[in-house]
Amino acid sequence: MLKIENLKVNINEKEILKGLNLEIKPGEVHALMGVNGAGKSTLVKTLSAHYDCEVTDGSIVYKNKDLLELDVADRANEGIFMSFQNPVEVPGVNNSYFLKTAVNEKRAYNGEDEIDAMNFLKLIKEQTAKYDIDKKLLQRDLNEGFSGGEKKRNELIQLILLNPDLIMLDEIDSGLDVDAIKTVANVINQMLDGKKSVLMITHYDRLLELVKPDFVHILNDGKIVKTGDYSLALELDEKGFEGIGIKDENK
């Protein structure tokens, strides 16, 4: 599904990713771990074509397409979803209207008919019930005045409705209590159908315990320096980064 080769990315003319390689096949769950500043968020942002990220070298092939040729919205409509650590507030824009627009943009991109308001409401009702998520947030304006937990929950609602192929979660578990993390895990596990893939950044093993990754990558200084299975996460939890031979540049 996704193949990244020798990816080099600058932010503000400073090289953050320094020749990264990663392959994600359909149905796989990948976890990305690493110290602060290692480049985890930069990787996810680069895959979404964030305006801060300047690709200087390397290639990204997604679904046999040159991903670097696509703009932000087209990548999204090709099935790439990124959850935001702290999603921005958009005053005056109704959350439900926003979501309907996004869903319809994707449908239009895929040559499908627009979904009308009635059917959209039905879809929301079905999906939020299926994943046991409170849909009251949809009546409010997009992220405006949302608490940290509400923002994360809203990201989940978008994830469910947009039904992407590559789910990228940037610390979606940070600041959440145990129950909320369970909700996140429940959504991801239910969405995994053998075709969808996940790339998740996390600092904590609690989410990993609930969503078992097939691969755990340790990113350091702009490169993946270690790859293993779930046991690597456990080892990291026990010994810490230095304990498994990773030098924390922050120290």
Next chain:
Amino acid sequence: MSKNKQIHDVINSDYKLGFETLVESDTFPKGLNEDVIKAISAKKNEPEWLLEFRLKAYKKWLKMEEPSWANLNYPKIDYQDIAYFSAPKKALESLDEVDPEILKTYEKLGIPLEEQKMLAGVAVDAVFDSVSVKTTYQEELEKLGIIFCSVSEAANNHPELLKKYLASVVSVGDNYFACLNSAVFTDGSFVYIPPNTHCPMELSTYFRINALDTGQFERTIIICDEGSYVSYNEGCSAPTRDERQLHAAVVELVALKDAQIKYSTIQNWYPGDETGKGGILNFVTKRGLCKGDNSKISWTQVETGSSLTWKYPSCVLKGDNSVGEFYSVAISSKAQQADTGTKMIHLGKNTKSTIISKGISAMKGVNAYRGLVRVGKNATNARNISECDSLLIGNTCHAHTYPYHEVKNMSAQIEHEATTSKISDEQLFYLNQRGIHAENAVSMIVNGFCKEVLKELPMEFAAEAKELLNISLEGSVG
């Protein structure tokens, strides 16, 4: 002035085309003098008092100077380089007689008269280059005693009302452009709602500037008698032309005791191009007088067009407990300049006013909010809330806010809030990442920003306003 005297004056005038040629022609040649004014008046078969009114205004105007205090830049207007009258070829009595071309134009504007008549229940007094082409629903309104006609018709059919209220809110010498309008106004709507009558439909006028080089000078007068209500919609549109066109309208509203007037405008005149070439110069005086106790006047405007806008719809709150409201969205994109806002003049006791202004600047647009809140010394317990928000798109546009407060009564409570924000890259990226493309994303953010104002518009206007916002901002994001 007697008829003989009039003709005598005309004969002695040195204007080369002369009065009679003017009256016969469909479009007057460029230029302004007393003959032109007399010819306009004659064209409309106006009573003599109205001609005198015009001529008095003209004399006054000649002594006035064009104001220069607004935050607007434009080359000097040559008032002799403007034609002051143009009319369709012949007078029309029914829709069947309307030139199909004209009807087509109306359809392009999205206002098929027939359909509107039957479906929307909107009575339309369409002003097509200065003369009313068609007045619909007039008969039905007449049953309720509601007068909805052109000012020219009012001059002949309801002279006592027109005489009483013309220039009663905006005096002849109020300002340079209002004075010019008083001299040369061509047409406009006249509305009178009798006591205790709730006007059953939205009254609506679509103005359209059509002929080349023709200034348009409407005069609109709306009187809402005791205990009555009316909602009036004004929509404007002008075709694409290279030349600059001048527009100087005057709107006067009078609300008597317990009466309520809601006046909504969508203005999408040609804005000119990116370099500032062409477009309408829009100098408008709009003022409402809350004359009686417990009266209310509310202005809602969506200003997306014109290359230049100079407009301050105002309320004079004379009656006790009267209420004034101003809701505005103004867009300046391309090379547009807008200096707009309101005046709330509190004279009566317990008067209240609300100002919500949303200015949007994009590309090389310049947007200024200019507002005055004045509380007179007898206006005990006056209250005002103002909220002025500016939204910037890109790095080459400007937003300014000029609030003025004059308070002469210590019991007044005035609140002013102003914000300036930019559409952030982060907001755009967020919406883009959800699959929404840039132009759609911008329009979504802008619509959200204007929501408080758009919800004040009548239903059939709101959808049009949203479309317009989108069109006006086309190409403002790379």
